[in-house]
Amino acid sequence: MVISKAAQAGSSETSDILIMVSPNPDGGIKLELDSKKVILKQFGKQIEKVIREKIAEMGVKDIMVIAKDNGALDYTIRARVQAAIERAI
Amino acid sequence: MKNAVGREIPEYIEGYGKVRPFMGAFANYGVRERASVRLRSVKPGEQKLLASIDEVVDKVNLKDGMTVSFHHHLRNGDYVLNLVMAAIAKRGLKDIHVAATGIFPIHEPLVEYMKKGIVTGISVNYISPGPVAKAITQGYLKNPARFMSHGGRPRAIESGDLHIDVAFIAAPEADAYGNINGVNGPAACGTLSYAIADSIYADKVVAVTDNLSPYPACPIDITQDFVDYVVVVDSIGDPNGIVSGTTKVTKDPVGLRIAKIAAQAIDAAGYIKNEMSFQTGAGGTSLAVAAEVRKIMKEKGVVGSFAAGGVTGYIVDMLNDGLFRNIFDVQCFDLKAVASYRDNPRHQAMSGSLYGNPHDKGAIVNNLDVMILGATEIDLDFNVNVVTGSDGTIMGASGGHNDTAAGAKLAMVVTNLTKGRLPVVKEKVTTVTTPGETIDVLVTERGIAVNPRRQDIQEKLVAAGLPVKSIEELKETAEKMTGKPEPIEFTDKIVAVVEYRDGTVIDVVRQPK
Amino acid sequence: MRQYRKSILFVSGNSPKMLQDAPVFGSDGIVLDLEEAVAPEEKDSARLLVKEALRFFDYSDMDVIVRINSLSSGFGEKDIELIARERPFALMVPKASAEQIAQIENKLDQVEKEEGIPAGSIKLIPVIETAYALQYVHQIVTSSPRITGAFLNAEGLTADFGMQRTKEGEEILYARSRVVVACRAEKLNAIDTPFMDSDDYEGLEKDCYKARNMGFTGKAAIDGRQIDTIHRFFS
Incomplete structure (x- = not known):
């Protein structure tokens, strides 16, 4: 799957995550994750893993992702990443 | 050395002094002495009124x-x-x-x-x-x-x-x-x-x-x-x-759900009866517990002896409704409470010492039946943390938490099982504020856990058909949703010493990395 | 089979927080809503969120119902395609008609076959919210063996009838009666329209009393705070 344009999904509501994706001209996967410190310290790696897994599952190779988390659980992260990617292809 | 809640504490802390380790909530009673006071007596005719803070600083000889x-x-x-x-x-x-x-x-x-x-x-x-x-x-x-x-x-x-x-x-x-x-x-x-x-x-x-x-x-x-x-x-x-902080009953459906289960549990445990005494915090969910308890008291025609604590207008309404005969007030949270304290002799002040001092001749917490408490974290031993967030940042201090928990016959923690992505039930809390031996029941929206020390309560809640689970089950339920949190790393620097009410050290806060 | 007789709680299919909290209120059923609660431009995202939620959360203590979009909206077919595979207890069908039910039934037969789910296991709950549906309500509720009950949505009716909704609900007396008779005749669940002011507990009590007395088996809720009251009136 090729990311052809910028798109986003999710929101900045509590327990949601805003996923913004766009083409990555440098190639590869570039991920920027922003959340409360207390979440990043304890779940930052897990959130990143969920995002990367979903990207891989969808067969996307080159993408820029900015994720603004507001306490989302894994299922929300998966859904929002998929929605953003589907909107961007 | 390890104290009675298993925390590793130095014997001496620079800038604090020699540590008396926490030995258990009830290990430290007996004969006490009060400090003597040095004062300057005031002669007839002397004036006390000074013109400015600067003059005060001079006069009191601050060094x-x-x-x-x-x-x-x-x-x-x-x-x-x-x-x-x-x-x-x-x-x-x-x-x-x-x-x-x-x-x-x-x-x-x-x-x-x-x-x-x-x-x-x-x-x-x-x-x-x-x-x-x-x-x-x-x-x-x-x-x-x-x-x-x-x-x-x-x-x-x-x-x-x-x-x-x-x-x-x-x-x-x-x-x-x-x-x-x-x-x-x-x-x-x-x-x-x-x-x-x-x-x-x-x-x-x-x-x-x-x-x-x-x-x-x-x-x-x-x-x-x-x-x-x-x-x-x-x-x-x-x-x-x-008038700061939350002083109104929450409208949050989950908070109300917790409050409802909490009130049912208090009732099932047999504490909603004539002469009952009750204290709750000013948080939205805690006040919602008061609202639910109020309903049951009314249904049963119960009149309590006193409500205590930081007092909100809501508790004043319960007094005026005849649900309690008295209020013991350590702090007014809103203007309605202020007016009631001023105008109603049944609304009594209590000093901090009368409220919770463990080494006087009996504090009012000793007369409490039911105490509703909050928690930032609670662990499998029922130890509660209200001092640090789960990333180690200081968020609060005990307040009356460990005083009331020690005194009350039923010390009940009410909290959401998860806050955002953060699980509230942990293997070990980040900082112990209140020892688990003084916490009887945890109520969350997804079930109740009873401290194994309180088999009597456990049996009553199960008999009442309430959703009783083990605290391990609640932890698992939470982690199924949030995932397992990674441990936080700390430096060796101690930034705060957490004293239990008796002055022993129950935990220290180290600076997070 | 568990039954959503007494209460169903509506939650927005696009709200992660509501999807997480939905199971804690003790309702018989929860309705994860992809239709009214979700704006057209968020339909795709909500559909994925509901799909993931169905895999993620333990909803085992209640009937999970997903309100899909109508087929005519252009979203309904994709909803079924994605959601039916997660085996919800039932799909709720808006703007119900016997024709639409038949089309959905076909689609479900196909998905069940592909997924190896026993045929006919995913149930249907038509929403009665148009003049047409009201007139043909008996025909609709008997149009598929998958149908286990009907939901009267009075808010939807107001558009078709140009009526003003009131808390007392005199204006929906006939609609309520008609839905109840059709469902009761077929021994199906009849779920009454929700009471829209979730702060007004007394109003909710009166509304529950009315609905129960008319023969509804249960009532829909739009807020977890309404469930305990509803359960006091329906059994």
Whole structure:
């Protein structure tokens, strides 16, 4: 799957995550994750893993992702990443 | 060494001193002595009224290394601490120990004083998240902050563990001879309970008021025989900041669900009956428990003996509705509570010592049947943390948490099982504030866990068909949703020492990496 | 089979927080809503969120119902395609008609076959919210063996009838009666329209009393706070 344009999904509501994706001209996967410190310290790696897994599952190779988390659980992260990617292809 | 809740604590902490480790909630009772007080007697004809804070600082002979104290009844509207500390800073004094009963975001100037070494020590029993809490976490204070409980502080003062050189008492109304009350004036805040021990035991006591009234300033909360000086300032506080925090029943469906289950559990455990006594915090969910308990009391026609604690208008309504005969009030959370305390003799003040001091001849917490508590975290041993967030940042202090938990027959923690992505039930809490042996029941929206020490309650709740689970199950339920949190890393630097109410060290807060 | 007789709680299919909290209120059923609660431009995102939620959360203590979009909206078919595979207890069908039910039934037969789910296991709950549906309500509720009950949505009716909704609900007396009779005749669940002011507990009590007395088996809720009251009236 090729990311052809910028798109986003999710929101900045509590327990949601805003996923913004766009083409990555440098190639590869570039991920920027922003959340409360207390979440990043304890779940930052897990959130990143969920995002990367979903990207891989969808067969996307080159993408820029900015994720603004507001306490989302894994299922929300998966859904929002998929929605953003589907909107961007 | 390891203390009785399994925490690794040094035997000696630089800037704090020798550590008395926590040995158990009820290990430390017996014969006690009160500290003696040095005072300067006042001759007939002497004046106490001074013109300015600066004059006060001269008169009380403040020196480097001294301890000054403040109460927090004006909460986030308090101007007095900042006014006094600014005068102290201007003098070039240093190494001052601030013994405040509570610290709020409005006290941000303390951060600069900490950085400059003007303030090197802080003792506090309540702190709300904000710049000062953050600065302590980041290690800006030279000596570790000392966290106490509302009952532990007067205990420390009365025993001599905490000696106050000068107590500055914000006084919503005062007369020129030092009688003080909290119920009149533009910054009326109700009871002055947390300042009582300071007024009795400090070497010097200064009333700071913006409302000087003709003698005598009745109804008097602190009498003239304890007060050295009176000083008038433009304003002691912002009334809008005094009523701070949540003081209304929540509308959040999950919070209400928790409250409903909690009230059912209290009833099933047999505590909703005539003469019952009850205390709850001012948080939305805690107040919702009061609302649900109120319904059951009405249905059953129950009249309780007293409600206690920080008092909101909601609890006042219950008094006026005839659901309780009395209120014991350590702090008024809103103006309705202030008016009730002023006008209704059944609404009594209690000093911090009377409220929760473990080493007096019996505090009011000992007469509590039901206590509703919050928690930032609770662990498999039922130990509760209300001091640090799960990333190690200081978020609060015990307040009355461990005092009431120790005293109440039923100490019940009510909380969401998860907060955002954060699980509340942990393997081990980040910081122990209240030992699990004093916590009886945890109520969440996804089930109730009963401390195995309370088989009696467990059986009653199960018989009532309530959703009782083990605390391990609740932890698993939470982690199924949130995932397992990664452990937080800390440096070796101790930024705060958490004292149990008896003055032993129950935990320390280390600076997070 | 568990039954959503007494209460169903509506939650927005696009709200992570509501999807997480939905199971804690003790309702018989929860309705994860992809239709009214979700704006057209968020339909794709909500559909994925509901799909993931069905895999993620333990909803085992209640009937999970997903309100899909109508087929005519252009979203309905994709909803079924994605959601039916997660085996919800039932799909709720808006703007119900016997024709639409038949089309959905075909689609479900196909998905069940592909997924190896026993045929006919995913149930249907038509929403009665148009003049047409009201007139043909008996025909609709008997149009598929998958149908286990009907939901009267009075808010939807107001558009078709140009009526003003009131808390007392005199204006929907006939609609309520008609839905109840059709469902009761076929021994199906009859779920009454929700009471829209979730702060007004007394109003909710009166509304529950009325609906129960008319023969509804249960009532829909739009807020977890309404469930306990509803359960006091329906059994």
